[in-house]
Amino acid sequence: MIKGVCIVGLGAIGGWMAAHLSRVEGLRVSALARGDTLAAVRDRGLRLDSGKDSWQAPLRVSSNPVELGPQDLVILAVKGPALVDVAGQVAPLCGPRTRVLTALNGLPWWFTAGLPVPGLALKSVDPDGHIARMLPPERIIGCVVHASCFVQAPGHVRHVQGNGLLIGEAAGGASESVAGLAALLVRAGLGARAVESIQREVFYKLWGNMTTNPVSALTRATTDRILADELVRRFTTDIMREAALIGERVGCPIAQSPEDRHAITRSLGAFKTSMLQDIEAGRAIETAALLEAPRELAQQLGVATPMLDALLGLTRLMDGCRALRSG
Structure with a gap:
């Protein structure tokens, strides 16, 4: 009780x-x-x-x-x-x-x-x-x-x-x-x-958030603008495909396609991600949980993640420069 x-x-x-x-x-x-x-x-x-x-x-x-x-x-x-x-x-x-x-x-x-x-x-x-x-x-x-x-x-x-x-x-x-x-x-x-299986639900939410969150932090764009750019949308789609393979290997398969998930995100309109809100407020961002952790799983499983690697590298670089400016 x-x-x-x-x-x-x-x-x-x-x-x-x-x-x-x-x-x-x-x-x-x-x-x-x-x-x-x-x-x-x-x-x-x-x-x-x-x-x-x-x-x-x-x-x-x-x-x-x-x-x-x-x-x-x-x-x-x-x-x-x-x-x-x-x-x-x-x-x-x-x-x-x-x-x-x-x-x-x-x-x-x-x-x-x-x-x-x-x-x-x-x-x-x-x-x-x-x-x-x-x-x-x-x-x-x-x-x-x-x-x-x-x-x-x-x-x-x-x-x-x-x-x-x-x-x-x-x-x-x-x-x-x-x-x-x-x-x-x-x-x-x-x-x-x-x-x-709470792990499946955790991984599914990560799969939907791990691209738009850091991309919004890098660009200060809301999700509608991120998905409106064909090249950026393709980049996020490629990362989601890499992540879906990680999920499959750990018993957390993703039933949706990236395009299905994009449609859900579009329905939110001009949405500010939590990471963008943290950037604007000068708070620490959750790079480890959203990007470093799935990449760590991929490395242990032998899954190649060149697109995820690129996003992680850019996000770490942006955050490091932000820390230098504030310091």
């Missing part, structure tokens, strides 16, 4: 989930926050705007996980570059039976745990194994978010579209724990569904 939930990462997705969970009667919802977000939520609660609906969610917030204490569920909704530092902060929130739900972009450190191919590793997202030691796969429930939100101001989140959450055991298989969590999230007004 889940009675206490703590959200770590009170940004767009974490804030959206926290606000919905705060409406569940009898559920204690808290959050680990800092800086302006901590001050704003302490002062007036967390605000969520969704369509014509808007509400303030009172949350217990702290910058010190020890103050919040062990939880039944921790929702980890931070950006990949912050994970190494955050993993240690999650430990005081965990008791013997605490589960950790990860709402992250790209390939997470636990991705290889539930794959049918033994011996694969993702050092690109967890170089020395620190995250896995703090948060082993057996504790993790993976989550794929199909929703778009953004932070309008500290402690103020706007939900744009989508309401889907797919969840599953990081180590694979079904469980009562995942089924119970899905039911709780549905009670909170979120479109949650338990799945047998």
Whole structure:
């Protein structure tokens, strides 16, 4: 029975989930926050705007996980570059039976745990194994978010579209724990569904995002403009074909064609990717989880990825130059 939930990462997705969970009667919802977000939520609660609906969610917030204490569920909704530092902060929130739900972009450190191919590793997202030691796969429930939100101001989140959450055991298989969590999230007004293989869902979302995200960061273009350019669209298509071969080798086959996925992306209109939003806000970008991790898998599997390599190289170069300018 889940009675206490703590959200770590009170940004767009974490804030959206926290606000919905705060409406569940009898559920204690808290959050680990800092800086302006901590001050704003302490002062007036967390605000969520969704369509014509808007509400303030009172949350217990702290910058010190020890103050919040062990939880039944921790929702980890931070950006990949912050994970190494955050993993240690999650430990005081965990008791013997605490589960950790990860709402992250790209390939997470636990991705290889539930794959049918033994011996694969993702050092690109967890170089020395620190995250896995703090948060082993057996504790993790993976989550794929199909929703778009953004932070309008500290402690103020706007939900744009989508309401889907797919969840599953990081180590694979079904469980009562995942089924119970899905039911709780549905009670909170979120479109949650338990799945047998969360790895397949994680890889499918990566397949759709791993091109437009970095291309938008490189060019500052919205997705409609990216796909409108025939040469750029062909480049993204070639990368998606390389990634689909990686997915097939690790037991995560892609049923769609790149053209099918482009049609879905076009339907979003002039959409700003999360990586473009991070660039504009001066935040770190998730190159490791979106590009380095699938390339690392490809190298271990012997899959050639010249187009993915080119995109990774350009993205790293752009980000390195950005760091030099800001320094």
